[in-house]
Structure formats: structure tokens, C-alpha cells
Amino acid sequence: xxxxxxxxxxxxPVMRALAPVAAFVTAFLxxxxxxxxxxxxxxxxxxxxxxxxLSDPWSLQELAVKATPLALxxxxxxxxxxxxxxxxxxxxxxxxxxxxxxxxxxxxxxTEAGAWVLPxxxxxxxxxxxxxxxxxxxxxxxxxxxxxxxxLMLVYVAQLILDYLVRGPWRxxxxxxxxxxxxxxxxxxxxxxxxxxxxxxxxxxxxxxxLLTAVILGRTLFxxxxxxxxxxxxxxxxxxxxxxATTMAVFAISGGLAGLAGISEVSGQIGQLQPSISPGYxxxxxxxxxxxxxxxxxxxxxxxxxxxxxxxxxxxQILLKLPLDLTQAFQGILLLCVLAADALxxxxxxxxxxxxxx
Amino acid sequence: MFxxxxxxxxxxxxxxxxxxTGAFAQAKDKVKVGFIYVGPVGDFGWSHQHDxxxxxxxxxxxxxxxxxFVESVPEADSERAIEQLARTGHDLxxxxxxxxxxxTLKVAKKYPNIKFEHATGFKRAPNLSTYAAKxxxxxxxxxxxxxxxxxxxxxxxxxxxxxxxxxxxxxAYYLGAQSVNPNVxxxxxxANTWFxxxxxxxxxxxxxxxxxxxxxxxxxxxxPIQAAEARGKFGFGQASDMERFAPKAQLTAITDNWSDYYVxxxxxxxxxxxxxxxxxxxxxxxxxxxxxxxNMPDDVKKMxxxxxxxxxxxxxxxxxxxxLGQDGKEIECKGNGSLSDEQVLGMNFYVKGIEDKxxx
Numbered sequence: 001x002x003x004x005x006x007x008x009x010x011x012x013p014v015m016r017a018l019a020p021v022a023a024f025v026t027a028f029l030x031x032x033x034x035x036x037x038x039x040x041x042x043x044x045x046x047x048x049x050x051x052x053x054l055s056d057p058w059s060l061q062e063l064a065v066k067a068t069p070l071a072l073x074x075x076x077x078x079x080x081x082x083x084x085x086x087x088x089x090x091x092x093x094x095x096x097x098x099x100x101x102x103x104x105x106x107x108x109x110x111t112e113a114g115a116w117v118l119p120x121x122x123x124x125x126x127x128x129x130x131x132x133x134x135x136x137x138x139x140x141x142x143x144x145x146x147x148x149x150x151x152l153m154l155v156y157v158a159q160l161i162l163d164y165l166v167r168g169p170w171r172x173x174x175x176x177x178x179x180x181x182x183x184x185x186x187x188x189x190x191x192x193x194x195x196x197x198x199x200x201x202x203x204x205x206x207x208x209x210x211l212l213t214a215v216i217l218g219r220t221l222f223x224x225x226x227x228x229x230x231x232x233x234x235x236x237x238x239x240x241x242x243x244x245a246t247t248m249a250v251f252a253i254s255g256g257l258a259g260l261a262g263i264s265e266v267s268g269q270i271g272q273l274q275p276s277i278s279p280g281y282x283x284x285x286x287x288x289x290x291x292x293x294x295x296x297x298x299x300x301x302x303x304x305x306x307x308x309x310x311x312x313x314x315x316x317q318i319l320l321k322l323p324l325d326l327t328q329a330f331q332g333i334l335l336l337c338v339l340a341a342d343a344l345x346x347x348x349x350x351x352x353x354x355x356x357x358x
Numbered sequence: 359m360f361x362x363x364x365x366x367x368x369x370x371x372x373x374x375x376x377x378x379t380g381a382f383a384q385a386k387d388k389v390k391v392g393f394i395y396v397g398p399v400g401d402f403g404w405s406h407q408h409d410x411x412x413x414x415x416x417x418x419x420x421x422x423x424x425x426x427f428v429e430s431v432p433e434a435d436s437e438r439a440i441e442q443l444a445r446t447g448h449d450l451x452x453x454x455x456x457x458x459x460x461x462t463l464k465v466a467k468k469y470p471n472i473k474f475e476h477a478t479g480f481k482r483a484p485n486l487s488t489y490a491a492k493x494x495x496x497x498x499x500x501x502x503x504x505x506x507x508x509x510x511x512x513x514x515x516x517x518x519x520x521x522x523x524x525x526x527x528x529x530a531y532y533l534g535a536q537s538v539n540p541n542v543x544x545x546x547x548x549a550n551t552w553f554x555x556x557x558x559x560x561x562x563x564x565x566x567x568x569x570x571x572x573x574x575x576x577x578x579x580x581x582p583i584q585a586a587e588a589r590g591k592f593g594f595g596q597a598s599d600m601e602r603f604a605p606k607a608q609l610t611a612i613t614d615n616w617s618d619y620y621v622x623x624x625x626x627x628x629x630x631x632x633x634x635x636x637x638x639x640x641x642x643x644x645x646x647x648x649x650x651x652x653n654m655p656d657d658v659k660k661m662x663x664x665x666x667x668x669x670x671x672x673x674x675x676x677x678x679x680x681x682l683g684q685d686g687k688e689i690e691c692k693g694n695g696s697l698s699d700e701q702v703l704g705m706n707f708y709v710k711g712i713e714d715k716x717x718x
Binding site: 058062065066163167178179183198269270271272274275276277278279280311314315317318319321323324 | 392398426427428429430432433434435437438439441442443445446456457460519520521522550717
């Protein structure tokens with residue numbers, strides 16, 4: 001026996017809206033079952049994973065901190081993915097944005113440079129990320145090179161550039177040879193939104209990016225063009241939309257937002273350059289973009305949900321002594337459930353018995 | 359995971375940055391101890407050894423102590439995990455990798471009544487201690503063994519990153535080998551990771567392909583010594599005893615023993631005598647422990663044991679002056695008959711005889 005997926009004639013909007021909810025419930029049931037098998041209480045786990053982080057002002061702040069880079073990068077990626085272009089290299093664009101922006105911070109370190117430093121750093125971050133994102137776009141449009149490979153491999157190049165800089169020319173001369181730059185001056189530091197808090201202005205950039213994107217995708221010709229290029233490339237060509245221009249544009253946007261996330265994180269959170277400035281945000285953001293179904297509001301929610309699984313996972317280690325592996329497995333289960341739910345809304349499973357094939 | 363010690367200026371600045379909080383001294387009946395690990399508990403290396411220390415605390419104070427750990431915490435995103443421990447009633451928090459230095463300092467400032475201990479860093483505060491171990495003492499002993507055991511006269515070293523702690527380890531290893539075998543050469547590969555079995559294994563194979571027959575490693579997985587075992591060559595266990603992964607290849611292992619230190623520090627919190635301080639212990643302090651010398655002839659074994667005893671008694675210092683730099687010029691001797699602690703902790707030169715260059 002085998003089964004095949006056949007498209008449903010009509011997709012009910014109610015089903016589509018409820019699909020993520022069903023996916024979450026299923027994912028929690030599966031995870032709860034595993035936790036029960038481990039001899040722990042699934043109810044306590046749900047409390048620690050979800051309810052406590054959502055009911056405590058401190059962890060709500062941390063949620064925003066963690067979700068900020070994920071949302072910024074994922075929003076950018078949604079432009080690419082909507083146009084059926086696969087930018088897998090956001091991690092590298094994040095790093096190069098951080099590097100270019102930090103260059104100014106290090107250049108002005110110890111000087112009397114004023115309030116212009118930070119805005120310029122942010123702009124450099126965007127420019128750095130965008131230029132780096134344009135490399136795979138250029139290679140694709142000019143030579144037809146697969147953008148999945150080039151964008152992914154450029155991640156390693158970016159990481160090695162950063163590694164070289166913090167061990168070599170940008171190393172803190174008073175840092176006992178440890179691979180890290182000086183800590184940034186206040187003029188180069190992205191400040192917290194609330195005094196004493198940890199949420200920095202990067203969170204606002206993420207919100208602005210979400211709203212702008214919602215407008216652009218929903219109400220502009222450019223948004224329509226992306227959708228058409230992704231869904232019906234031939235039709236897009238007949239409509240006179242240049243595939244090359246679209247490719248360059250979406251990679252620049254996506255790289256620019258990843259670069260902004262990078263410089264915001266370095267300037268607002270870490271406060272210096274070091275060999276590792278991201279726990280894989282650029283890759284996690286791919287998951288976030290799909291969890292959010294490439295919809296700006298969806299992505300914002302998905303970023304918060306994924307951030308919640310990280311924070312809840314840490315709480316679970318501390319309070320319930322559940323292993324980290326379970327958190328990672330849960331993230332995987334969640335993504336699978338969401339994708340499966342989406343597929344089941346659009347398609348019907350048909351079982352075909354042996355001999356019944358065409 | 360790098361080392362750090364009495365860096366007056368930096369530590370002083372860190373102390374000044376904090377308002378003095380005073381009155382820590384208060385005995386407690388129950389203590390909660392938290393740990394932040396950079397790798398998985400099951401790395402069988404660095405984090406595994408810290409976890410052994412955590413378990414030792416639980417055994418030492420039954421009913422009085424509870425412990426918690428958070429594993430595989432990325433250094434760039436560790437502040438929240440440390441603060442989670444601080445917020446959940448932990449009295450003493452150990453952060454066990456160099457990269458946790460700034461985040462630990464930040465959280466320590468916010469929670470002046472909680473005691474923090476940062477491994478291998480150099481920034482302290484009234485409620486933040488630092489501690490590390492003199493692994494280079496063990497490296498010197500493995501060097502002596504390697505110098506005797508090599509037939510090709512080429513020994514190898516898989517390093518993690520070219521940072522001072524690793525460089526000092528390479529120098530100590532090579533000086534040990536040179537002390538018994540003036541013709542020995544060393545080949546070095548940096549894996550650019552602390553824990554990545556595939557990369558570490560590739561680095562080891564590259565060295566073995568170049569004629570290396572005794573392999574040392576300063577990365578945390580058993581992959582390099584397993585590669586040596588597979589080729590019928592020799593190696594040394596790193597951080598924990600790796601004999602079960604390489605029963606024929608492991609000559610000895612340099613193991614980290616944090617248990618005594620962790621138990622002592624926990625006791626200090628229970629007694630109300632905890633103070634911010636800096637600890638840098640070696641073989642003598644039982645922080646660095648050599649596992650039994652195996653797979654070698656008796657004369658080499660005797661030599662290794664004698665070297666260990668001499669280091670333990672203080673009679674032998676791996677960096678006894680004169681230490682010659684790569685160009686053959688003597689390195690200025692700032693310590694008492696040997697290089698000073700600061701010189702070892704900030705080491706960024708190779709000694710004479712090493713033909714490689716430190717990657718910059």
C-alpha cells in the first residue's frame with residue numbers, strides 16, 4: 001500500500017487559520033508524551049516551557065531580545081523565499097553587516113566622536129549585509145550559479161573573515177592576546193529601550209521591518225511582482241518583470257536586514273567583536289520564516305515562539321533538569337507539525353492499495 | 359576555556375566598576391549551585407569534567423546542596439542563561455568557559471548577593487572569583503613521554519585556537535620532548551574548534567599522514583586519539599581519561615580535576631567564608647591529574663613519574679629560564695627563575711625548535 005497527496009478542490013479559510021493551532025497542539029502532545037515516558041510530568045513541563053516565561057516581565061523582555069534578530073533576518077528572507085529564491089546565507093550577511101558596522105566603532109574608539117557614530121554604524125551594517133547578499137545574486141543572474149550553494153558557502157567565508165580580524169588587526173592590544181576587540185564606547189552602543197533593561201532599539205527596527213513589509217507585500221506593485229515571480233515565473237516575464245532585477249533586489253533587502261540584525265546584536269548586546277557573534281540566528285531564521293508562512297505578522301509570531309522554545313528550554317534544564325536535546329527535538333517536531341498541517345490543509349491523503357495504481 | 363590570572367589593571371577596573379557590597383559572610387544551611395557549560399555534558403572532555411565536579415559537590419554535602427546545570431550554552435548568547443540561574447535562587451554560580459567572561463561580569467553586577475565563579479577568565483569583582491588550572495605542567499610530562507616514544511622523531515599537536523593557553527601548552531609539550539630528545543620535531547594543526555569530532559579527527563589524520571607517531575591534542579573530543587589508535591600510533595587523553603576510546607594508544611591523559619575546588623568553594627558558601635579570589639592550581643594542587651602511564655616501556659614510565667614528582671615538588675618548572683624564542687634569543691625572565699605567571703598566561707611566541715608560525 002502507498003499513499004499519495006491530491007490537491008483539495010477548495011481550501012477553507014477557517015482550516016487554514018486553524019492549522020498552526022492544531023500543529024502546536026500536536027507538537028505539545030508529542031513532546032508531552034516523550035516527557036511522560038521519561039517519567040516527568042508533562043503538565044509541569046508545559047508550565048515551565050510556556051506559561052512561566054509568558055507570565056514574568058523579565059522573561060518577556062528576554063523573549064523580545066532573543067526574537068529580535070530572528071524576526072529581522074526572517075523578514076528579509078521572506079522576500080527571497082516568496083520569489084522562490086533560496087538565500088541560505090543570512091548568517092554570513094549578518095556577520096559581514098556586524099563587521100562593517102563595527103569597523104566604525106573601532107575606528108572612533110577612544111575619540112570624542114559624537115552622536116553620528118551609531119546611526120552611521122547601523123547604515124554600514126545594512127550596506128555590508130546587502131553587498132554580501134548581492135554576491136550570490138550576481139553570480140546567479142550573471143553566470144547562473146545556484147544561489148543555495150554560493151550563499152551557504154559564503155557564510156563560512158564571512159565567519160573566517162571575522163575570525164581573522166579579531167585574532168589579527170582588530171584584536172584588543174590590551175586584551176592579553178585573547179581574540180576579541182575592545183569593548184565599544186557608549187557612542188557606539190545601541191541603547192536599551194528602557195533604562196536598565198535588556199531590550200535594545202533593534203527590537204523597534206524589527207517591528208518597523210514587519211510593518212513596512214506588510215505594506216510592501218500587500219499593497220505595492222513590488223509585492224505583487226515578488227508573488228508573481230515566485231508563483232508563475234513565465235507570467236511574470238510576460239508582465240515585463242525582470243527576473244534579474246527581482247533577484248538582485250530581494251537579495252539586497254534580505255542581506256541588508258540580516259546585516260542590520262548583526263550590527264544591532266553586536267552593538268546592543270555583545271558590546272564587542274569576538275570570534276562568535278551568533279548562535280546560528282541566520283539559520284534558525286529560515287525555520288522562523290517558514291513557521292510564519294512567509295507572512296510578516298506570522299514571522300513576528302513565529303520569532304517569538306521560537307525564542308520561547310529557547311528560553312523555555314533553558315528553564316526546563318534549570319527547573320526540571322530536562323536535557324537540552326529535548327528542546328532541540330521539540331523545535332524540530334514543531335516545524336514538522338506546522339509544515340504537515342499546512343500540507344494537509346491544501347492536500348488530501350489518498351491511500352492507494354497495491355494494484356490500484358495507474 | 360582560556361586561562362587568566364592576576365591581571366591587576368583589568369581586575370582593578372572591574373572591581374572599581376562595582377560598588378563594594380560588603381557583608382557576604384553569612385553561614386547557610388542549604389546552598390543551590392548552578393553551572394553553565396559551553397559544550398554538552400557528554401563531550402567526554404571539558405564540560406564532562408566540570409560536571410564530574412558538580413556531582414562531587416552533591417556527594418560531599420548530601421541534603422545540603424542542590425545543583426543545576428545548563429549545557430551547550432553559546433558564548434554569544436549566554437547572559438540570559440546565567441541570569442536565569444541567578445533568578446532561580448542559586449547562591450553560587452560557576453560559568454565554565456572563557457567566553458562567558460563579560461556576561462558573567464554583567465550578571466554579577468546585577469546580583470551582588472550571589473557568588474559567581476568564572477573559569478579561565480581574568481576579570482574579577484567582589485562577588486566574582488576566577489579559577490583555572492596549570493595544564494601546561496601536564497603538557498610538559500606528556501612531552502617527555504612523546505620525546506622518548508617517537509620513532510619518526512616527529513610529534514604532533516592538534517590545537518583548538520592559537521590563544522595563549524594553547525600556545526603555552528604546545529611550548530611546554532615541545533620543551534618536555536626536547537629535554538629528552540634534542541632531535542625531535544613538532545607539527546601543529548589548529549582545528550579552530552573546541553569540540554567538533556569530525557574536524558578534530560581530520561586534523562589528526564593530516565598530522566599522522568605527515569609522519570607524526572605521537573599525537574597530543576588540545577581539543578575536547580576523543581576523535582584525535584581515536585585516529586591515532588586506528589593507525590597504531592600513540593596519543594594523550596585530553597581533559598578526561600579517554601582510555602576506553604583508545605586503549606592501545608593512550609599513554610596517559612591530562613585530566614582536569616575541578617571536584618576538590620568546587621567542593622571547597624561550596625563549603626565556603628555554606629560556612630559564610632566565601633571571598634572573591636583568583637586560583638591557578640596545577641599538579642601540586644591536584645587540579646591537574648595524570649592518569650596511569652600505560653603502553654610504554656618501564657624506563658619511560660619511570661621518567662614520566664620522576665618528571666611529575668619534580669613538578670609537584672616545585673623542583674621543576676616547565677618554563678624555567680632561560681627560555682629561548684624561535685629566533686634563539688632569550689625571552690626576558692620576569693618570574694623567579696622561570697617565566698612569570700603573566701608571561702605564561704599571555705604567551706604568544708613559540709620556543710626555539712618549533713618551525714611553524716603562530717597563525718595571526
